[in-house]
Amino acid sequence: MKQRSKAGHRTPIREQQRLDPSEREAIIAREAVTFFAEYGFEGQTRELAKRLHITQPLLYRYFPSKEALIERVYQDVFVERWKPSWEKIITDRSVPLKARLVRFYREYAAVILTYEWIRLFMFAGLKDLGLNARYLKMLRERAFEKVIEEIRVEYGRPSTGELPVTDLEIEMVWGLHAAIFYLGVRQFIYSMPLETDVNSIIDAKIATFLNGFRSVLPAKG
Amino acid sequence: MKQRSKAGHRTPIREQQRLDPSEREAIIAREAVTFFAEYGFEGQTRELAKRLHITQPLLYRYFPSKEALIERVYQDVFVERWKPSWEKIITDRSVPLKARLVRFYREYAAVILTYEWIRLFMFAGLKDLGLNARYLKMLRERAFEKVIEEIRVEYGRPSTGELPVTDLEIEMVWGLHAAIFYLGVRQFIYSMPLETDVNSIIDAKIATFLNGFRSVLPAKG
DNA sequence: CCGATAATTGATCGATCGATAAATAACGAT
DNA sequence: ATCGTTATTTATCGATCGATCAATTATCGG
Known part of the structure; x- marks a missing residue:
């Protein structure tokens, strides 16, 4: 009882059958x-x-x-959608720090705040596999630590090469990341539509993030 | 090839068999x-x-x-572990606002930041069912809107009865909630142990939350 | 138009799942 | 002790899963 073509005869309708x-x-x-x-x-x-x-x-x-x-x-x-250009955005000191962060986080959010990304990442985490830990390790090295380094430079503090990233600093970055990620959780896991523009939220979060970061910066070297 | 008792003979070891x-x-x-x-x-x-x-x-x-x-x-x-006393903590104006928030969020975090709570909540969300939406609706009504009302009063602004909660205000509360919830995600879904004390993080988040909230408060009535 | 290649389908296996019914055995009452 | 109740187990069903293999047929070069 197949219905490959409508009336038994060969139809001109293109039903792609065999593909490369x-x-x-x-x-x-x-x-x-x-x-x-x-x-x-x-x-x-x-x-x-x-x-x-x-x-x-x-x-x-x-x-x-x-x-x-x-x-x-x-x-x-999780691999193909990572944009190496993000790392350049963060470290491009010809652009003001805040503008760099806004641009990076907006672009990053545009990639991960999708139905597929958020849900697959959560499914993978619940199944373990260590995939999430691996991804977040990369995220920390390629993005988070660079962000901290740039803020250190901006405020004339010792480089992360001299003085390693502190727990408080990394926790601040995690907090910003959490705020953005959670926007995806609300939309695609809880099915709760956002009532505010995502980019506006990101901008506001970055502003308070930069403000709050000053209180966890190491002493001047 | 069962081994109900060690050596074939009845052992005096109490192996609870039939239970009420x-x-x-x-x-x-x-x-x-x-x-x-x-x-x-x-x-x-x-x-x-x-x-x-x-x-x-x-x-x-x-x-x-x-x-x-x-x-x-x-x-x-999700139902039994909710403490009605939390709502009293938030609205008890004999205690300073910040102290109330610290106490509420610490207690709330102690309940939801567990392996069972975080993972079951996430599993339920991915499966849909609407459970999460229902829970978060309750959370918003019983906690979040009360928090906003108390902040309004603290700063001498119109009550949420007169002027409904704004999107920006609720977004601020979501942000705080996201930061706390994400601590559980990192621990129990990503298997990444926290390097900082949870209560310290919560206290810090509340401080910056209260500070940032002033900029989204409605104009004085 | 024909024959070779291979993309696609039909049929099916073995394991595993939630669920049911009948058989067994532990416990309290008399 | 023994007898009835019922908590628990044994056995099994029907559906569904990932996976395999042989049969089929679309497509292309000659």
């Missing part, structure tokens, strides 16, 4: 991102195949196992 | 909390039974379905 392997693989990976973001990693491969209008065994021609497909999702979302 | 239904039910519910917090709601009933040293069908004598058991977990964690 590379194209099919990309389509599967793309759909897997939104699928696992919605249902979690226990989402069934049959359901994913249904969304793709293909049969479930076809998935296994392109990915050796469900776990391999999930790894691909991790790669596409 | 009320007691057994309580034990099951208690273990279900930590079990589902660890594995999520897709955790298998057979695994839960193994932890309880009982057989899986016994669970169905006390709970008609797995879903009913999960509902019980929600009740025990």
Whole structure:
């Protein structure tokens, strides 16, 4: 009782049937991102195949196992979406510090405050795997510590090379990160629409962040 | 190949066997909390039974379905652990405002910053169900709006009865809540131990929160 | 138009899940 | 002691899961 074409005869309607392997693989990976973001990693491969209008065994021609497909999702979302240019934005001292932070956090927020990113990151964390710890370690090294260094320089304090980042300083940065991340949690996990513009909130948070940071800065060297 | 008693003969060791239904039910519910917090709601009933040293069908004598058991977990964690005294703490004007907030948020944090609470709340959110939205609606009415009202009074502004809570004000409270909640996420979802004392962080957050709140207060009435 | 290649499907396996019913055995009352 | 109640276990069902393999058919070069 198939209905490949409407009236039994061949229809001119283009129903793409056989695709190039590379194209099919990309389509599967793309759909897997939104699928696992919605249902979690226990989402069934049959359901994913249904969304793709293909049969479930076809998935296994392109990915050796469900776990391999999930790894691909991790790669596409958490690795590929990281912009190396962010690190340049933070350290570009031809731009005023506050403007740099605003630009970085706005761009970063635009990437992570999506249905896929937030939910997949949370699903991964609850499943453990250490993926989150690895990602946040990178985030700390490539972004957070640079932010602290730039603030130190701005206020004429010793470099993080001389005096390592303090617990209080890193905690301040975590607090800012928490505020932004939580906007995504409210939207995409709690299903509570935000009543205020995200960029406005970010700007305000950065302002109070910079203000509060002065009280945790190490003494002048 | 059972080993009910060590050497085949009846041992004097007290191996509680038959329990009062009320007691057994309580034990099951208690273990279900930590079990589902660890594995999520897709955790298998057979695994839960193994932890309880009982057989899986016994669970169905006390709970008609797995879903009913999960509902019980929600009740025990998100409803039973709410302390009505918190609302009194916030509104007790014989105590200075800042001291009230510190006390409330410390006590509240002590309840929600646990492995069970944080993870179950997140699992529930990802599964939807509307539980989170319901809980946060209650949190907003019973706590957040009271906090705002007290700050309004402190600074001689119109009551929330006259002038409803503004988006900016509620956003400030969300920010404070986010900072505290995220401490739990870091610990119990990302498995990243905190390097700073929680109460110290809360105190600091409240200080900057109160400071920042003045800039979003409505004009004097 | 034809034949080879391979993308896709149909059929199915083995394990695992929530749930049910009947059998067993622990405990209190008499 | 023994008898009835019922907490608990044993056995099992039906559905569903990830995964495998052989059959099918769309597509392209000649």
